[in-house]
Amino acid sequence: MGVIVRPNGSYRRALAEALIEAGRRSRDVVVLDADTPKSTGTLAFAREFPERFVNVGISEQDLVAMAAGMAIAGKIPVAAAFAMFLMRAWEQVRNTIARDGLNVKLVGTHAGLSDFMDGASHQALEDVALMRTLPRFTVLAPADARATRELVLEAILSHRGPVYIRLGRDNAPVIYSEGEEFPIGGSKVLEDAVDVAVFSYGPMLGVAAEAVRILRRQDIHAGLVDVYSIKPLDKDTIARQSAKASLVVTVEDHRVHGGLGSAVAEVLAETTPKRILRIGVADAFGASARSYEQLLEYMDLTPERIASRIRGELR
Amino acid sequence: MNGFADSPLLFRNVDLGPSGLRVLAEKAERARTRLIKFLSEIGGWHAGSSLSSLNIVAALYGYWVPAGRALGVERLVVISKGHMAPALYVWLSIEGLIGEEELETFATPWSRLQSHPEAARLRGLVVSSSGSLGQGLSIANGIALAAKIDGVRREVAVLLGDGELDEGQVWEAAATASAKGLDNVIAVIDRNMLQHTGPTEEVKPKEPLAAKWEAFGWHAVEAPNDAAAIAAALDALSKLRGRPKALIVRR
Numbered sequence: 001m002g003v004i005v006r007p008n009g010s011y012r013r014a015l016a017e018a019l020i021e022a023g024r025r026s027r028d029v030v031v032l033d034a035d036t037p038k039s040t041g042t043l044a045f046a047r048e049f050p051e052r053f054v055n056v057g058i059s060e061q062d063l064v065a066m067a068a069g070m071a072i073a074g075k076i077p078v079a080a081a082f083a084m085f086l087m088r089a090w091e092q093v094r095n096t097i098a099r100d101g102l103n104v105k106l107v108g109t110h111a112g113l114s115d116f117m118d119g120a121s122h123q124a125l126e127d128v129a130l131m132r133t134l135p136r137f138t139v140l141a142p143a144d145a146r147a148t149r150e151l152v153l154e155a156i157l158s159h160r161g162p163v164y165i166r167l168g169r170d171n172a173p174v175i176y177s178e179g180e181e182f183p184i185g186g187s188k189v190l191e192d193a194v195d196v197a198v199f200s201y202g203p204m205l206g207v208a209a210e211a212v213r214i215l216r217r218q219d220i221h222a223g224l225v226d227v228y229s230i231k232p233l234d235k236d237t238i239a240r241q242s243a244k245a246s247l248v249v250t251v252e253d254h255r256v257h258g259g260l261g262s263a264v265a266e267v268l269a270e271t272t273p274k275r276i277l278r279i280g281v282a283d284a285f286g287a288s289a290r291s292y293e294q295l296l297e298y299m300d301l302t303p304e305r306i307a308s309r310i311r312g313e314l315r
Numbered sequence: 316m317n318g319f320a321d322s323p324l325l326f327r328n329v330d331l332g333p334s335g336l337r338v339l340a341e342k343a344e345r346a347r348t349r350l351i352k353f354l355s356e357i358g359g360w361h362a363g364s365s366l367s368s369l370n371i372v373a374a375l376y377g378y379w380v381p382a383g384r385a386l387g388v389e390r391l392v393v394i395s396k397g398h399m400a401p402a403l404y405v406w407l408s409i410e411g412l413i414g415e416e417e418l419e420t421f422a423t424p425w426s427r428l429q430s431h432p433e434a435a436r437l438r439g440l441v442v443s444s445s446g447s448l449g450q451g452l453s454i455a456n457g458i459a460l461a462a463k464i465d466g467v468r469r470e471v472a473v474l475l476g477d478g479e480l481d482e483g484q485v486w487e488a489a490a491t492a493s494a495k496g497l498d499n500v501i502a503v504i505d506r507n508m509l510q511h512t513g514p515t516e517e518v519k520p521k522e523p524l525a526a527k528w529e530a531f532g533w534h535a536v537e538a539p540n541d542a543a544a545i546a547a548a549l550d551a552l553s554k555l556r557g558r559p560k561a562l563i564v565r566r
Contacts, residue, residue, distance in 0.1 A: 030461070030464065051464060052464060054460065054495070056487075056491050057487075057490065057491065057494070059484075059487035059488075059490075059491070061449075061450075061453070061483075061484040061487060062453045062456075062484055062487035062488050062491055064453075065450045065453030065454050065457070065484070065488070066453045066454070066456050066457040066460070066488070066491065067457060068443065068450075068453075068454050068457060069393075069443075069453065069454040069455060069456060069457020069458040069459075069460075069461070070457040070458070070460065070461050071457075072442060072443060072454065072457070072458055073457065073458045073461030073462065073465075074461070075461050075464070077457070091447060092447075092450055092453075092484075095444070095446065095447040095450070096443060096444065096447075096450055096454065099433070099435075099444045100434050100435060100443060100444050101435070
């Protein structure tokens with residue numbers, strides 16, 4: 001697979017570069033932030049295109065509705081905030097952006113467990129559930145820096161309509177090589193399913209890849225699919241890969257209810273019912289940790305634990 | 316602008332000044348009679364709020380927007396208090412922009428005339444969908460700031476309820492407008508002194524209202540609830556530069 005699991009990529013650095021490129025390619029691109037440009041990565045765009053950057057201050061509801069106004073005026077607004085606090089404006093997103101189908105790109109950074117240091121208040125574990133339920137929205141969750149760059153550019157420059165892009169912080173694995181394409185609605189089969197079919201997205205794809213490798217050494221052959229397009233979902237690939245396996249597994253840094261675990265369960269219930277193990281966060285909150293690895297350990301989401309849970313389920 | 320360049324609102328001819336205001340006042344009076352009848356037909360849905368907003372709708376849609384075209388300024392109205400829809404629809408029918416018989420379809424699922432206006436069903440007439448309070452000023456700010464970025468002459472008015480001012484987002488947006496120097500935004504506040512549960516000053520006092528807007532860096536003025544007076548106040552406010560502007564329309 002050639003996957004490097006150790007998080008050494010940065011989603012926000014990739015976002016920063018993609019925003020500048022989008023800004024160069026289209027004069028309509030404007031970027032809005034709620035006083036976190038240093039953290040989200042929008043600062044680079046602010047320096048390059050100060051006249052097209054808006055810091056609205058610490059007010060996410062205002063941020064979202066203002067981006068809606070910009071889209072009404074024909075701009076391509078990109079509004080970035082910590083995923084957790086962007087969800088504070090979910091009602092604005094629903095009633096204004098989704099209802100009117102406005103061409104707004106929302107970027108939720110620091111999603112999942114990526115913001116280890118800041119603790120439970122900052123760790124968005126519900127955003128996929130909240131966003132994938134909205135009509136007209138596209139929901140994307142790139143796994144590494146290259147995927148982030150491609151999907152951000154595609155969402156801004158090629159796709160017309162509202163998009164939510166879920167990003168972590170500096171916990172991106174390295175998975176893809178240059179030139180890979182990520183069409184919206186697609187997925188990436190990194191390894192074909194045999195005994196087990198594993199579906200994952202975002203930073204957990206790297207963790208899941210490591211778990212798959214551990215299982216391989218124990219002679220359990222698990223496939224791995226990157227479900228970077230949460231909505232629209234690549235149902236065909238999910239059904240096809242699941243059909244080959246005796247166990248289906250989802251791995252995510254999100255609640256298992258409402259997240260990919262639910263999304264895959266919905267597809268399988270409607271196509272080929274299968275036993276499914278949903279790995280992620282259930283009825284618990286995160287915690288502050290000194291490192292990403294320490295938080296994964298606390299949340300029982302290390303590659304070793306994931307591999308052992310899958311093995312246990314197969315017995 | 317999403318379908319507004321050819322909005323039918325822009326192509327009404329109005330005379331600027333006293334003669335235009337006289338025509339407006341006469342039309343607003345006719346609209347009031349029609350609105351009272353309409354409200355009885357629909358079981359009085361948000362009657363108070365619709366009645367107090369009618370003169371504001373008349374002044375904005377029947378005068379200020381088309382006058383902008385004559386002055387070479389693109390003017391848009393964002394409706395934040397969407398429950399005043401009966402007033403909007405009656406006004407549009409008086410203007411001949413929607414059919415009189417279409418009013419009968421109000422709030423039926425297939426109708427363009429939803430209880431709270433839906434932008435997608437009324438292209439060129441409604442800028443953004445409403446129904447959820449507190450968002451309109453932020454939206455107006457976005458449209459106004461885009462004009463500044465593009466170097467376009469555009470003014471955006473937003474119709475707010477006084478009860479709606481309880482929403483914190485209104486004040487987030489008030490601070491943003493002032494921070495960004497959005498002197499092309501006019502907030503028109505329907506100060507009918509009532510909100511859902513009762514008198515505003517009993518539920519959650521709004522006064523001193525003008526002073527609050529001033530404290531946020533806005534220029535605030537008041538006008539009586541009279542179509543011609545509101546239109547004249549809008550004319551005057553449009554000429555002021557440097558700060559966002561609030562027009563408090565007193566009951």
